[in-house]
Amino acid sequence: MQTEDKLLMMPGPVKVPSSVLRAMSKPMINHRSKDFSEIIDECQKLMGPMFNTNPDNIVIISGSGSAGMEAAIGSVINKGEKVISLENGKFGERFKEISFKYGDTVPLEFEWGDSFDLDLIEEKLDAGDISAITMVHNETSAGILNPAKEVGKLAKKYDALFILDVITSFGGDCVKFDEWGVDIAVAGSQKCIAAPPGLSMVAMSEKALSKMEETTCRPYYLDLLAYKNSISKEMKETPYTPAVSLFYGLLEALRIADSEGIENRIKRHRDMTKSVRDAMAAMGIEMFPNLNKYSRYSNTVSAMKSPEGLSGEDIKKEMSNRGIIIAGGQNRLKGKIFRIGSMGAVTPLDLMTTISELELILYENKVIDKIGEGMRHI
Amino acid sequence: MQTEDKLLMMPGPVKVPSSVLRAMSKPMINHRSKDFSEIIDECQKLMGPMFNTNPDNIVIISGSGSAGMEAAIGSVINKGEKVISLENGKFGERFKEISFKYGDTVPLEFEWGDSFDLDLIEEKLDAGDISAITMVHNETSAGILNPAKEVGKLAKKYDALFILDVITSFGGDCVKFDEWGVDIAVAGSQKCIAAPPGLSMVAMSEKALSKMEETTCRPYYLDLLAYKNSISKEMKETPYTPAVSLFYGLLEALRIADSEGIENRIKRHRDMTKSVRDAMAAMGIEMFPNLNKYSRYSNTVSAMKSPEGLSGEDIKKEMSNRGIIIAGGQNRLKGKIFRIGSMGAVTPLDLMTTISELELILYENKVIDKIGEGMRHI
Numbered sequence: 001m002q003t004e005d006k007l008l009m010m011p012g013p014v015k016v017p018s019s020v021l022r023a024m025s026k027p028m029i030n031h032r033s034k035d036f037s038e039i040i041d042e043c044q045k046l047m048g049p050m051f052n053t054n055p056d057n058i059v060i061i062s063g064s065g066s067a068g069m070e071a072a073i074g075s076v077i078n079k080g081e082k083v084i085s086l087e088n089g090k091f092g093e094r095f096k097e098i099s100f101k102y103g104d105t106v107p108l109e110f111e112w113g114d115s116f117d118l119d120l121i122e123e124k125l126d127a128g129d130i131s132a133i134t135m136v137h138n139e140t141s142a143g144i145l146n147p148a149k150e151v152g153k154l155a156k157k158y159d160a161l162f163i164l165d166v167i168t169s170f171g172g173d174c175v176k177f178d179e180w181g182v183d184i185a186v187a188g189s190q191k192c193i194a195a196p197p198g199l200s201m202v203a204m205s206e207k208a209l210s211k212m213e214e215t216t217c218r219p220y221y222l223d224l225l226a227y228k229n230s231i232s233k234e235m236k237e238t239p240y241t242p243a244v245s246l247f248y249g250l251l252e253a254l255r256i257a258d259s260e261g262i263e264n265r266i267k268r269h270r271d272m273t274k275s276v277r278d279a280m281a282a283m284g285i286e287m288f289p290n291l292n293k294y295s296r297y298s299n300t301v302s303a304m305k306s307p308e309g310l311s312g313e314d315i316k317k318e319m320s321n322r323g324i325i326i327a328g329g330q331n332r333l334k335g336k337i338f339r340i341g342s343m344g345a346v347t348p349l350d351l352m353t354t355i356s357e358l359e360l361i362l363y364e365n366k367v368i369d370k371i372g373e374g375m376r377h378i
Numbered sequence: 379m380q381t382e383d384k385l386l387m388m389p390g391p392v393k394v395p396s397s398v399l400r401a402m403s404k405p406m407i408n409h410r411s412k413d414f415s416e417i418i419d420e421c422q423k424l425m426g427p428m429f430n431t432n433p434d435n436i437v438i439i440s441g442s443g444s445a446g447m448e449a450a451i452g453s454v455i456n457k458g459e460k461v462i463s464l465e466n467g468k469f470g471e472r473f474k475e476i477s478f479k480y481g482d483t484v485p486l487e488f489e490w491g492d493s494f495d496l497d498l499i500e501e502k503l504d505a506g507d508i509s510a511i512t513m514v515h516n517e518t519s520a521g522i523l524n525p526a527k528e529v530g531k532l533a534k535k536y537d538a539l540f541i542l543d544v545i546t547s548f549g550g551d552c553v554k555f556d557e558w559g560v561d562i563a564v565a566g567s568q569k570c571i572a573a574p575p576g577l578s579m580v581a582m583s584e585k586a587l588s589k590m591e592e593t594t595c596r597p598y599y600l601d602l603l604a605y606k607n608s609i610s611k612e613m614k615e616t617p618y619t620p621a622v623s624l625f626y627g628l629l630e631a632l633r634i635a636d637s638e639g640i641e642n643r644i645k646r647h648r649d650m651t652k653s654v655r656d657a658m659a660a661m662g663i664e665m666f667p668n669l670n671k672y673s674r675y676s677n678t679v680s681a682m683k684s685p686e687g688l689s690g691e692d693i694k695k696e697m698s699n700r701g702i703i704i705a706g707g708q709n710r711l712k713g714k715i716f717r718i719g720s721m722g723a724v725t726p727l728d729l730m731t732t733i734s735e736l737e738l739i740l741y742e743n744k745v746i747d748k749i750g751e752g753m754r755h756i
Contacts (some may be wrong), residue, residue: 003413013622021404027382028393028568028574062440062445062621197619197623221442222599241566245574
């Protein structure tokens with residue numbers, strides 16, 4: 001089986017619909033043209049209801065989610081300003097690493113997969129003079145959904161900017177930018193939107209935009225204010241040459257999401273991911289995250305503890321041999337967990353194939369002693 | 379005529395060959411896989427002879443040429459270090475703007491389109507303690523080819539790093555990384571290589587790599603050392619999610635360039651661009667750059683002075699109405715010049731179409747009084 005014919009069940013990049021792939025084959029156009037301006041404009045309009053904010057304040061960076069994360073921090077944080085960096089997984093850690101480059105980071109580290117302690121967060125805020133809080137909404141590395149609404153409320157109370165990574169929730173789970181008081185939200189093209197990787201979509205509040213004006217050491221390529229100024233012209237542009245083909249793909253993917261309807265799409269993601277968890281419970285496989293009353297299992301990726309005698313890496317390898325790409329654990333979680341994405345264009349049939357093969361592997365490795373309990377839940 | 383069916387004769391993005399467009403429609407694969415590692419590896423091997431350096435020190439950033447330019451400066455310049463920033467066009471100016479963000483910039487500004495004065499450069503170097511010189515090899519905005527070899531020699535003499543933008547010369551004109559003593563060269567995917575925009579390919583010397591180890595405030599997403607470390611593993615990777623589809627496109631474009639043969643490709647570019655200049659001379663249209671004995675007309679883009687009574691913008695607009703996209707002047711050159719790219723997959727037929735239409739426009743606007751002098755040279 002050729003790699004490109006394997007079933008991608010990772011938490012991104014995900015399977016990309018054929019019409020999105022075809023869209024990328026369109027001939028090149030001048031990116032300083034009315035036609036390209038219209039592509040930007042339509043993408044913004046389609047993303048407005050997905051971020052739940054003003055489409056005019058959404059920009060698209062030619063770079064991956066990490067580029068968007070750096071743009072978010074670098075565009076609003078001056079040297080010496082304090083940033084609380086919440087971490088309960090690899091992407092929270094990434095925010096922390098980026099944050100160290102720009103501000104005076106106050107790390108708040110929890111065990112990966114553990115829930116945040118809101119009291120501790122408030123304590124840090126109360127200790128004074130915090131300019132921003134960074135948080136990952138859907139922590140892909142640990143399969144946990146962090147409490148955006150609650151942290152947003154705290155940020156507001158202490159007048160800190162709330163910077164939220166929605167890379168793996170945007171387009172597949174609820175993102176309420178305005179209602180939660182988010183100031184900068186960073187999405188990615190290659191997750192629940194099911195476009196190819198390489199673009200990061202960033203929504204900004206008026207408060208964030210004002211803060212950018214006072215931020216003197218903003219990066220160059222990743223300066224959000226430059227992106228905002230370029231889309232504020234009569235003809236919408238990007239400040240630097242954009243990845244035109246990826247914009248073609250993104251637009252088609254957003255049209256698909258729009259025609260499905262964002263509420264339906266969120267429900268579909270939730271249902272699919274719940275069926276994965278139900279299948280795991282039926283096979284006696286434990287979920288990885290430690291929830292509390294504010295956190296939830298992710299609705300787009302499931303992280304499971306490796307069963308005794310079979311590491312996450314073993315499972316990943318066995319699945320790959322059978323033609324299905326799932327994910328293991330990253331960094332310190334390597335071997336300890338395995339993860340299945342249910343993002344974007346994944347179908348119940350894809351889930352059935354995945355759970356059936358997984359069930360066989362668990363059976364052949366004597367983790368379970370009969371077949372059929374898991375797949376029955378898909 | 380639909381925009382995507384217009385003939386792109388700008389200095390990038392350029393017309394992309396159909397097989398490159400088709401390559402981008404391939405299904406998504408995991409970017410942490412042997413298959414993706416092989417794509418990186420083959421791209422490196424094909425680019426080695428185009429940069430004329432060690433393929434192992436070539437990395438690919440998912441971001442446009444400007445991202446590569448920032449990566450080059452940000453990865454080797456510490457706060458307070460002096461950088462001479464040579465400028466005779468918009469992209470030299472861009473290097474200067476980026477440079478201000480990282481080091482202590484020593485601008486050396488010439489009129490856009492004028493040649494560099496090597497004595498002045500040496501004077502600045504001699505004044506002391508310069509860490510790096512930035513230069514644009516092929517200054518697209520002015521159609522001038524700057525003296526890389528000579529400036530490289532000066533950089534070496536004064537032990538400064540030589541950072542060279544080869545975005546619009548790479549793959550279409552001679553780039554001798556090792557021989558010229560370049561330390562970091564930044565190429566782009568959407569110019570003479572004729573791949574889609576969105577990738578920047580960066581070659582690094584051992585000296586540059588050592589300097590990166592001592593540079594403490596390197597950016598995050600654009601940290602060249604992170605890219606180098608990721609390709610130095612047994613399985614070649616990128617530090618952050620790459621734009622997989624653009625890598626498919628780049629690989630196909632590099633294979634096309636390789637099968638043409640880099641020497642043939644350079645000759646073809648030189649011949650095509652010379653024929654544009656010859657046509658202009660025959661029609662009495664003056665070239666824009668002010669050459670001296672070290673500079674040359676660009677071999678990949680031609681910049682012409684607007685004839686009396688007809689601005690560059692008028693010509694650009696008229697050409698666009700007829701289905702051909704050429705470029706005007708940028709920023710302070712707007713209206714004063716017009717530019718025709720002869721990069722990548724452009725053919726003599728495309729040039730004939732372009733010059734014929736231009737000749738008609740000039741005739742109809744009474745700039746020339748007979749038809750046929752220009753097209754005869756294509």
